[in-house]
Amino acid sequence: MAETNLQKPLPTITSEATPFWEGAAKQKLLMQRCLDCSAYIWTPRPSCFECGSENIHWQELSGQGQVYSFTVIRQVVGRAASQAFEKDIPYVIAWIDLDEGPRMITNVIGCPVENVKLGMKVSVIFEQQSADIWLPKFKPVNS
Ligand SMILES: [Zn+2]
Structure with a gap:
């Protein structure tokens, strides 16, 4: 990895997004999904932006x-x-x-x-x- 890459601004790992970054480190694309209305939720947040449910989980995508x-x-x-x-x-x-x-x-x-x-x-x-x-x-x- 070239040193210049380190100068780029990097995302801050928030608590909501921790599973996403842990998945990415394992080459897995994870996204939150609402268990009540089935909406995918991107970017990571504590509740569903479609229905407001906090009944959400992480799912691996293809x-x-x-x-x-x-x-x-x-x-x-x-x-x-x-x-x-x-x-x-x-x-x-x-x-x-x-x-x-x-x-x-x-x-x-x-x-x-x-x-x-x-x-x-x-x-x-x-x-x-x-x-x-x-x-x-x-x-x-x-x-
Ligand atoms: Zn929902």
């Missing part, structure tokens, strides 16, 4: 999905924090529709940015950013 929308980042400006991403340019920020239904914002990696297409099938891959943080990103299926 990690499969497709690109709903994306943008290619070719320039970073402004804040010092964003400069840490400069070496990654160009890179893709995408909304991924997971096979189970929920939508995540993430990066598509593992292929040239020109190859990213709407509806492209992708699967999750976890990139280690620190001792505790593995970020879920997505790569094309069959690449």
Whole structure:
């Protein structure tokens, strides 16, 4: 892992999200689901945003999905924090529709940015950013 990666701002592990990060460290994509109305809950929170129930649990997802929308980042400006991403340019920020239904914002990696297409099938891959943080990103299926 290049040292410059350590300069990127990393997510703070909140108590609500602890199971998510523990799963990610084991290469598992976990998401909360409401046991009363079956809604998937993203991002992690103490209660269901659909029905308010606190009767929620963690469920492992397939990690499969497709690109709903994306943008290619070719320039970073402004804040010092964003400069840490400069070496990654160009890179893709995408909304991924997971096979189970929920939508995540993430990066598509593992292929040239020109190859990213709407509806492209992708699967999750976890990139280690620190001792505790593995970020879920997505790569094309069959690449
Ligand atoms: Zn609910």
